[in-house]
Amino acid sequence: MSTNGMESWAVDLAEVGAVYPFPGTEFILFLAGLAFWIIWHVMQLRGEKTEVGEEMDADQSGDKAREAIGRY
Amino acid sequence: MGNNLDALTTIFTEFYYWVTVVFMFLIHVGFCVYEVAASRRRNHVHTLMKNIMVIPLVTVTFFFFGWWIYFAFPNGPFIYNGLGIDFEAAKGARPWDPAMGTNLQDHINGVFWAAFLLFSWTAASIVSGSVMERIQSGAFWILAVVIGSFAWIVDAAWGWHWDGWMVKILGYHDAYASGVIHAIAGGFALGVLIVLGPRLGKFRADGTPRDIPPHNPWLVTLGLFLIYTGFWGFYAACNVPIIAPEVIDGEIVGVTWTATNIYLAPTTLSAITFNFLMSLSGGLMAAFIVSKGDPFWTFSGGLAGIITASAGNDLYHPIQAMFIAAFGAWAAYKLHYWVERKFKIDDAVGAVAVHGYAGVIGLLICGFMLWGQPSSPYAGYATINPLGMFIGAIIMFGVLGFLPGYIVAKILNAFGILRIPAKVELEGLDFASDQAYRAAIDDVVAAEQALVK
Structure with a gap:
């Protein structure tokens, strides 16, 4: 038993196709990959919301903002 | 070269490896840029020179004995065939052999040697960043030769060679060097760091770590971009670009030519x-x-991701590679800070985590993902399996990485040449040359100003 069905390389390569592990799971992998990508955006947007919130709370006087603008 | 097809294949293979070497040069450029950017201004010149001198020192020693080790020690020695130092196979890698020079009967040795040599530089360069700003350059250069021209090439003979004992007996599989370059270099760096100790000011009196930010974060990321670029060459260099089945002693049947990994097993x-x-x-x-x-x-996580997936990236599905990489990058980050807090290890660039822990995790995952697959086209080899990969990870990170790093650092420390004195560390490694530089500027400026009428 092997995860890609290949027990040996003593074969004619002209008759071999995909050799990645767990062939047949491609569509499930695709769905999992899609979920990973979407979850990434959700997490990133949440993180950015927190970051922006923290920046809104900082430097209420505006002194440091003027300093940052001055530095260009 | 027997006929025109042989000639074409040979010249193509020669050119292929030559191109990978040129690409891989960018890894070292990237490491130099990245390390200088991560260091503080008062240490720039020493930091750069420490890493750049890896090139000549590892190159000459790899010519003198490193390349010979690769062909002489696939058997350990003493593992599967008595003493078994393969003097015959290693004959063409002796520095005095006619094959180690301009020789019209051989078009591969030099470019193949160079491809391996660039891996040697990388192994040493990974360690370089971890230990910066407090190691003596002379001590580092000795350590660089130990890992670059000895430890890593022993591991390559064992686990990155079609005839290596780890491949034969353990079913070890590490196509793009999660273990044979990255885990070993990370383990080696950790061994050195334990003896070397943290930079002054890294830890507060209560033991909590301070962040020591890079002096130029943008240059750090540019360095890592260059490393990514060189990594492409590294991946290509790990393959045999084209080979006929009969060259693999007829183990693969049919007439279809293929690219293979280092174990001569097919990939693309x-x-x-x-x-x-x-x-x-x-x-x-x-x-x-x-x-x-x-x-x-x-940026480091991108690198850690590739490193984690590298052991099986010749065979994984791309989405599998993506998930494995994501896990490796997450784990490397978490482990870096946990080890820093718990054991007071000052790894200045996170190399132990990005290369060492990610490399080990990659080997372990590969054992499960490729379980039961042939490790080689040759008959009688163990198949890839989790236990073999676990033992392989211990050998790479611990036996050939951590132990030599720790022992050699201890010896260098006993001679008092491992770490620079605290005064020099505080004023900066470039203090004397900075003073001379400024004095030279003052001198020439004053002289030229005096000439103005």
């Missing part, structure tokens, strides 16, 4: 192109989230 450039980019992406995405968008760790 297309596969590793898919997997390189998907693992880079998985690593970047996970590292961005876990580090909250920190550029240093996001």
Whole structure:
């Protein structure tokens, strides 16, 4: 038993196709990959919301903002 | 060369490796840029020179004995065939052999030697960043030769050679060097760091760590970009570009020519192109989230991702590679800070985590993902399996990485040449040359100003 069905390389390569592990799971992998990508955006947007919130709370006087603008 | 097809194949293979070497040069450029950027201004010149001198020192020693080790020690020695130092196979790698020079009967030795040599530089350069700003250059250069021209090439003979004992007996599989370059270099760096100790000021009196930010974060990321670029060459260099089945002693039947990995088992450039980019992406995405968008760790996470997936990137599906990479990048980040807090290890660039821990995790995952697959086209070899990969990870990170690093650092420390004195560390390694530089400027400026009428 092997995860890609290949027990040996003593074969004619002209008759071999995909050799990645767990062939047949491609569509499930695709769905999992899609979920990973979407979850990434959700997490990133949440993180950015927190970051922006923290920046809104900082430097209420505006002194440091003027300093940052001055530095260009 | 027997006929025109042989000649074409040979010249193509020679050119192929030559191109990979040129690409891989960018890894060292990247490491130099990255390390200088991560160091503080008063240490720039020493930091740069420490890394650049890896090139000549590892090159000459790799010519003198490193290349010979690769062909002489696939058997250990003493593992599967008595004493078994293969003097015959290593004959053409002796520095005095006619094959080690201009020789019209051999078009491969030099470019193949150079491809391996560039891996040697990389192994040493990984260690270089970890120990910066307090190690003596002379001590580092001795350590660089130990890992670059000895430890890593022993591991390559054992686990990155079609006839290596780890491949035969353990079913070890490490196509793009999660273990044979990255885990060993990370383990070696950890061994040195334990003896060397942290930079002054790294830890507060209560033991909590301080952040020592890079002096130029943007240059750090540029260095990492260059490393990514060189990594492409590294991946290509790990393949045999084209080979006929009969060359693999007829183990593969039929007449279809193929690219292979280092074990002469089939793969394709297309596969590793898919997997390189998907693992880079998985690593970047996970590292961005876990580090909250920190550029240093996001870029390093991309690297950690590729490194984690590298052991099996000749065979993984691209989406598998992406997930494996994402996990590796997340784990490397978490482990770096846990080890720093718990054991007071000052790894200045996170190399132990990005290369060492990610490399080990990659080997362990590969054992499960490729379980039961042939490790070689040759009959009688163990198949890839989790236990063999676990033992392989211990050998790479611990036996050939950590132990030599720790022992040699202890010896250097006993001679008082491992670490620079505290006074020099505080004023900066470049203090004397900075003073001379400024004095020279003052002198010439004063002289020229005096000439103005």
